[in-house]
Amino acid sequence: MVKRNILLNPGPATTTDTVKMAQIVPDICPREKEFVGIMRELESDLVKIVHGDPEVYTAVLFCGSGTINMDICLNSLLPENKKILVINNGAYSSRAVEICEYYQLPHINLRLPVDRQPDLKVVEEVLESNPDIALVYTTHHETGTGLLNPVREIGALVHKYQAVFVVDTTSTYAMRPIHIAEDNIDFCMASAQKGIMGMTGLSYIVGRKAVIEASAAYPKRSYYCNLYLQYDYFKQHGEMHFTPPVQVIYAAKQALKEYFAEGEQAKWERHTRVFSAIRTGLEKLGFRIFISEDIQAGLVAAALYPNDPNWEFEKIHDYCYERGFTIYPGKVEKMGMFRLCALGAIDEKDIQDFFVVFEEALRTYGVKVPVEY
Numbered sequence: 001m002v003k004r005n006i007l008l009n010p011g012p013a014t015t016t017d018t019v020k021m022a023q024i025v026p027d028i029c030p031r032e033k034e035f036v037g038i039m040r041e042l043e044s045d046l047v048k049i050v051h052g053d054p055e056v057y058t059a060v061l062f063c064g065s066g067t068i069n070m071d072i073c074l075n076s077l078l079p080e081n082k083k084i085l086v087i088n089n090g091a092y093s094s095r096a097v098e099i100c101e102y103y104q105l106p107h108i109n110l111r112l113p114v115d116r117q118p119d120l121k122v123v124e125e126v127l128e129s130n131p132d133i134a135l136v137y138t139t140h141h142e143t144g145t146g147l148l149n150p151v152r153e154i155g156a157l158v159h160k161y162q163a164v165f166v167v168d169t170t171s172t173y174a175m176r177p178i179h180i181a182e183d184n185i186d187f188c189m190a191s192a193q194k195g196i197m198g199m200t201g202l203s204y205i206v207g208r209k210a211v212i213e214a215s216a217a218y219p220k221r222s223y224y225c226n227l228y229l230q231y232d233y234f235k236q237h238g239e240m241h242f243t244p245p246v247q248v249i250y251a252a253k254q255a256l257k258e259y260f261a262e263g264e265q266a267k268w269e270r271h272t273r274v275f276s277a278i279r280t281g282l283e284k285l286g287f288r289i290f291i292s293e294d295i296q297a298g299l300v301a302a303a304l305y306p307n308d309p310n311w312e313f314e315k316i317h318d319y320c321y322e323r324g325f326t327i328y329p330g331k332v333e334k335m336g337m338f339r340l341c342a343l344g345a346i347d348e349k350d351i352q353d354f355f356v357v358f359e360e361a362l363r364t365y366g367v368k369v370p371v372e373y
């Protein structure tokens, strides 16, 4: 048994011991047939999670944290003389804009309020007046605030204007059910330490083979981070182009086994149960949640710092951390917030245990309970 910590940060998530232990394997060269078999199975399971038709969609694996997927989709899927539209209502979409800036990709940064869903009329106006937009990018669940974006509706617009739709699903994939075709998504992405409850260091993009194949002719803007090159190498050899994170892949294999054993619906219900316990606990202590309930993804609660001179996030964090619970700061500029997330191998009881410790921390440091604003 490994000491069990309850991670309420937005990933890496709490994992099971069986996933942790799956990394302890005999040394193996990833070029062996045995390993190639594992990789092929992994690829097809990752497509299955979003209910993709394996004739149409594929999964391309990379060694890196989730941001590598964002980088790869943006730099690989833009044809020459075309533009990217980033629908930006949060910190993760702002990161996508930064990537466009670094690669000097022609783009439109459509900045929208961070506390609500985008106005689809505004999105359509931009698409209509910019026929050179070839790629539209948005974040399914802005992990910084907990906001859920209506990807199915946005995707329908994107396709009406014949563009490719890339969605950052890093913080929903394998948690909130996604149907890649019905949700009008051409490319989605995630990393192993979030939804599937694996280890850090493996990321994947699930998307349309035909678009990836067309991208062979697009400008190559990165050597290591190119979608077509990795896809093509995997298709031919069943391996990643360069050294894969071997042990992390064994953990992912076990995590997927546990994912399918739990089942998509049961897992989503568990996350929902955990999230609801988080909300109830926060509300009981008087905390305000930043995003209104009807537009939350149901996975991240961002609570506003109370108006209390004794409130110090660091102290509360450390008190909880010493007792096995991790809480996380917010990600909205100029606003004091902390986050509690419903990711990982945890359940309702863990949240109830957490709130006992959290309330103890508040009282220990003299924060008035219920908190005030």
Ligand SMILES: *Cc1c(COP(=O)(O)O)cnc(C)c1O
Residues within 6 Å of the ligand: 010, 011, 065, 066, 067, 068, 092, 139, 141, 142, 143, 168, 169, 170, 171, 191
């Ligand atoms: C976690 C996350 C990422 C990736 O972040 P890394 O720190 O690179 O793992 C990207 N997008 C979203 C929405 C996320 O929640």
